[in-house]
Amino acid sequence: xxxxxxxxxxxxxxxxxxxxxxxxxxxxxxxxxxxxxxxxxxxxxxxxxxxxxxxxxxxxxxxxxxxxxxxxxxxxxxxxxxxxxxxxxxxxxxxxxxxxxxxxxxxxxxxxxxxxxxxxxxxxxxxxxxxxxxxxxxxxxxxxxxxxxxxxxxxxxxxxxxxxxxxxxxxxxxxxxxxxxxxxxxxxxxxxxxxxxxxxxxxxxxxxxxxxxxxxxxxxxxxxxxxxxxxxxxxxxxxxxxxxxxxxxxxxxxxxxxxxxxxxx
Ligand SMILES: NC(=O)c1ccc[n+]([C@@H]2O[C@H](COP(=O)([O-])OP(=O)(O)OC[C@H]3O[C@@H](n4cnc5c(N)ncnc54)[C@H](O)[C@@H]3O)[C@@H](O)[C@H]2O)c1
Numbered sequence: 075x076x077x078x079x080x081x082x083x084x085x086x087x088x089x090x091x092x093x094x095x096x097x098x099x100x101x102x103x104x105x106x107x108x109x110x111x112x113x114x115x116x117x118x119x120x121x122x123x124x125x126x127x128x129x130x131x132x133x134x135x136x137x138x139x140x141x142x143x144x145x146x147x148x149x150x151x152x153x154x155x156x157x158x159x160x161x162x163x164x165x166x167x168x169x170x171x172x173x174x175x176x177x178x179x180x181x182x183x184x185x186x187x188x189x190x191x192x193x194x195x196x197x198x199x200x201x202x203x204x205x206x207x208x209x210x211x212x213x214x215x216x217x218x219x220x221x222x223x224x225x226x227x228x229x230x231x232x233x234x235x236x237x238x239x240x241x242x243x244x245x246x247x248x249x250x251x252x253x254x255x256x257x258x259x260x261x262x263x264x265x266x267x268x269x270x271x272x273x274x275x276x277x278x279x280x281x282x283x284x285x286x287x288x289x290x291x292x293x294x295x296x297x298x299x300x301x302x303x304x305x306x307x308x309x310x311x312x313x314x315x316x317x318x319x320x321x322x323x324x325x326x327x328x329x330x331x332x333x334x335x336x337x338x339x
């Protein structure tokens with residue numbers, strides 16, 4: 075059902091790789107709510123091709139950009155400004171990758187070149203994107219920027235490895251940039267801390283199925299799906315949440331606030 079919450083709004087969505095991706099679901103839901111969208115992903119992900127199906131379905135152009143490369147981000151933001159004929163209203167950062175996790179390197183033996191890559195792709199990229207948006211004055215007043223994060227930023231989750239440090243940095247960037255961009259342009263910046271979700275990135279985490287089942291048992295409302303997440307993020311892009319900024323917002327069925335549940339014991 076559409077409420078036209080994003081009618082007249084225009085946004086940029088990073089990270090739709092395939093139908094399981096959280097960004098894919100957000101893009102579909104935002105389009106249903108009346109938004110005009112530009113999609114972006116890394117050149118290699120764009121070459122894989124699935125994103126073109128989404129692009130056709132929601133009538134959104136795809137502009138490839140490696141989020142670690144400032145020149146790529148500049149080209150992308152220029153492309154959005156040209157496509158929209160001016161500034162835009164929302165941005166989703168739904169990007170994460172750890173070579174240490176991919177190569178199953180234990181946390182006690184991290185490769186630091188890989189860790190730098192983890193931090194660059196998964197956290198610094200958020201600053202790079204915000205810095206380019208700010209320099210080009212690409213966001214309209216009351217625009218909303220959301221990045222996806224996970225509870226391991228604040229609580230130890232064995233198996234999440236150096237992505238925990240990346241998510242802690244990502245959340246900090248949301249606060250630091252939010253303090254400046256809010257005052258200057260009323261731009262709000264938040265992170266959404268999502269339940270374990272079966273996606274390409276999610277499935278790379280060691281013990282993901284057990285983590286997923288455990289969280290589902292502990293959370294009073296059960297795990298939040300990618301579609302639930304899309305619904306929530308649409309509200310954050312809408313004008314109904316204009317005074318929410320610099321927050322880390324848990325979207326996890328209540329998991330983060332539950333010590334234990336009798337059902338899961
Ligand atoms: N799946 C989960 O359990 C879960 C839980 C909480 C938070 N998150 C976060 O949600 C976000 C989206 O992940 P997802 O679960 O939808 O998985 P996903 O694999 O579908 O999305 C990750 C995306 O990052 C993109 N990416 C990687 N390197 C890139 C680069 N250099 N430049 C541009 N894009 C690049 C990938 O192409 C992919 O589209 C991530 O930040 C992830 O950490 C996921």
